[in-house]
Amino acid sequence: MAWLRLGLLPPLLAALLALSWPSLAAADESPVLVAHPDVRTVRLTRDTTRAIFAMRQRTWPDGQAVRVHVLNNDDPVHGRFVKERLAVYPHQLQLAWDRMVFSGTGQAPTRVFSQAEMRERIANTPGALGYLEREYLDDRVQVISVE
Amino acid sequence: MIVSKSFRWSDRRARLALAALLLGGTTPAAADSSMLDTLQLHGFLSQALVITDRNDFFGPSSSGGGSLKFTEIGANASIRPHQDVLIAAQVLSRRAGGDGSDAKPVLDYGVVDYQMVSNQQRTLGAQVGRFKNPFGFYNQTRDVAFTRPSILLPQSIYFDRTRSLGLAGDGVSIYLEERLPQGILRTQVGAGKAQVGDDVERALGLEPFPGSLESQSSAIGQIRYEHDGGRIIAALSTASAEAEYSSSVAALDGGQFNFRPWILSLQYNAEKWSLTGEYAIRKLSLEGFDGFRNFNTTGESWYLQYSRRFLDDWQWFVRYDSLVSDRSDRSGRIFEAQTGRPAHSQYADDVTLGLQWTPVSRLLLAAEYHHIDGTGWLPTQDNPDPTETSRRWNMLLFQLSLRF
Numbered sequence: 001m002a003w004l005r006l007g008l009l010p011p012l013l014a015a016l017l018a019l020s021w022p023s024l025a026a027a028d029e030s031p032v033l034v035a036h037p038d039v040r041t042v043r044l045t046r047d048t049t050r051a052i053f054a055m056r057q058r059t060w061p062d063g064q065a066v067r068v069h070v071l072n073n074d075d076p077v078h079g080r081f082v083k084e085r086l087a088v089y090p091h092q093l094q095l096a097w098d099r100m101v102f103s104g105t106g107q108a109p110t111r112v113f114s115q116a117e118m119r120e121r122i123a124n125t126p127g128a129l130g131y132l133e134r135e136y137l138d139d140r141v142q143v144i145s146v147e
Numbered sequence: 148m149i150v151s152k153s154f155r156w157s158d159r160r161a162r163l164a165l166a167a168l169l170l171g172g173t174t175p176a177a178a179d180s181s182m183l184d185t186l187q188l189h190g191f192l193s194q195a196l197v198i199t200d201r202n203d204f205f206g207p208s209s210s211g212g213g214s215l216k217f218t219e220i221g222a223n224a225s226i227r228p229h230q231d232v233l234i235a236a237q238v239l240s241r242r243a244g245g246d247g248s249d250a251k252p253v254l255d256y257g258v259v260d261y262q263m264v265s266n267q268q269r270t271l272g273a274q275v276g277r278f279k280n281p282f283g284f285y286n287q288t289r290d291v292a293f294t295r296p297s298i299l300l301p302q303s304i305y306f307d308r309t310r311s312l313g314l315a316g317d318g319v320s321i322y323l324e325e326r327l328p329q330g331i332l333r334t335q336v337g338a339g340k341a342q343v344g345d346d347v348e349r350a351l352g353l354e355p356f357p358g359s360l361e362s363q364s365s366a367i368g369q370i371r372y373e374h375d376g377g378r379i380i381a382a383l384s385t386a387s388a389e390a391e392y393s394s395s396v397a398a399l400d401g402g403q404f405n406f407r408p409w410i411l412s413l414q415y416n417a418e419k420w421s422l423t424g425e426y427a428i429r430k431l432s433l434e435g436f437d438g439f440r441n442f443n444t445t446g447e448s449w450y451l452q453y454s455r456r457f458l459d460d461w462q463w464f465v466r467y468d469s470l471v472s473d474r475s476d477r478s479g480r481i482f483e484a485q486t487g488r489p490a491h492s493q494y495a496d497d498v499t500l501g502l503q504w505t506p507v508s509r510l511l512l513a514a515e516y517h518h519i520d521g522t523g524w525l526p527t528q529d530n531p532d533p534t535e536t537s538r539r540w541n542m543l544l545f546q547l548s549l550r551f
Contacts, residue, residue: 048326058265061266064230087376088376089418092377094508098294099287102221103256104235104236105235126181
């Protein structure tokens with residue numbers, strides 16, 4: 001086919017693949033990253049954020065132990081955070097955790113059951129990291145920006 | 148679901164005792180409470196029913212109502228005594244067709260993991276102890292149903308015959324994860340002592356002789372690239388395992404066994420579907436077995452799998468999986484002429500269709516159907532006489548798995 005010879009196939013494929021992948025542009029209403037107020041890091045790259053939530057990276061950039069908190073896999077807030085902020089899918093993250101937990105290469109995150117519980121835990125656990133929708137923010141937690 | 152929270156035990160002493168056990172005798176007083184908060188316990192249990200029309204797989208699957216002799220039970224504990232240190236161990240009990248004694252619990256892994264560098268660009272760490280070999284996509288957690296795409300992993304690559312060889316190493320493994328602009332590059336190299344179980348002797352036909360294979364050095368390496376958060380994953384793995392045979396039979400004593408596989412792994416992940424393929428080349432040699440079957444063969448395996456998620460908690464997949472024991476004798480005819488054993492024991496082509504349902508995250512129910520041409524990965528343990536095996540056979544499996 002002529003369009004093949006014109007080299008249109010690679011961009012076409014790329015466009016198709018891009019359509020099937022979560023948008024990297026985080027909408028304003030996406031849950032925001034929050035941490036314990038004493039955490040000294042104020043911003044993380046998306047790759048580091050992803051590595052921390054995948055439980056591959058166990059410390060904050062300054063060396064403090066990071067304590068990751070997540071909502072249930074089927075919680076819509078978890079789904080939005082994972083897709084919009086980390087650009088992965090909840091089932092992929094769960095599989096990554098299972099592979100770490102059952103191979104001796106890492107631990108599972110701490111599961112919380114509501115955003116109110118998330119806020120309490122983040123406010124009271126040194127090194128804690130999690131996410132909240134904006135209406136759940138208060139001054140006991142600090143917002144971490146993602147570059 | 149993996150819920151560490153469910154183990155916020157009220158009995159602090161029990162936690163302290165377990166922590167002390169994991170830390171190898173450190174006094175409980177030395178373990179402070181924030182460290183204890185990092186203690187996690189997890190486990191899994193899987194029970195399968197295997198039904199075949201001809202040939203036996205994991206027990207007497209071709210007679211009566213099938214075989215229930217495929218059970219996997221595991222439990223692990225992990226703790227972080229220091230921000231850069233993880234200590235983790237898992238005990239595994241696995242029965243795959245053998246008698247009950249096969250299910251004796253063994254140490255699956257037991258490591259001290261130390262991360263010397265961990266920043267926004269990279270993570271560098273080392274594992275000392277018994278570490279799981281990162282071989283292909285699935286080897287590290289091959290016995291955990293929740294991490295498998297199917298009840299049986301593609302047998303061409305993850306076959307059971309010599310599973311002990313590639314499972315884990317006793318030694319040191321070093322890993323480096325580099326965060327690149329478009330993805331993550333993860334490299335792991337390990338050196339140590341491979342485990343050589345009875346399965347290897349059985350597979351090599353050494354079982355009737357007085358003697359045993361003693362493992363020597365083994366090495367493993369994997370380089371893995373995850374593009375764009377895991378949309379595309381590529382990995383190249385290799386290993387080398389050696390063992391020496393010691394026997395009272397002079398002609399066999401000092402025989403060397405060598406296993407060198409390579410695996411290329413590729414996966415594409417979309418939200419609702421994944422396409423996975425792996426290709427492996429296995430060099431296998433026996434030398435110094437005077438008057439016995441010395442050999443030097445290269446086997447070849449590959450599979451291609453499409454899996455699709457639907458209705459949130461369901462997934463189906465289709466897979467074509469192919470194994471050739473000796474690339475220079477793909478049909479097995481030369482083998483048959485030389486040994487009198489069937490040609491079909493030298494290959495296996497398996498078409499599989501399967502379904503998985505996860506009604507709640509702690510429970511997985513799965514079913515799958517295999518249509519197989521060849522007995523290349525059929526366990527010899529279940530089929531001691533190769534001349535009584537059938538070339539074409541069908542297999543139906545059901546499995547229930549739980550985890551915490």
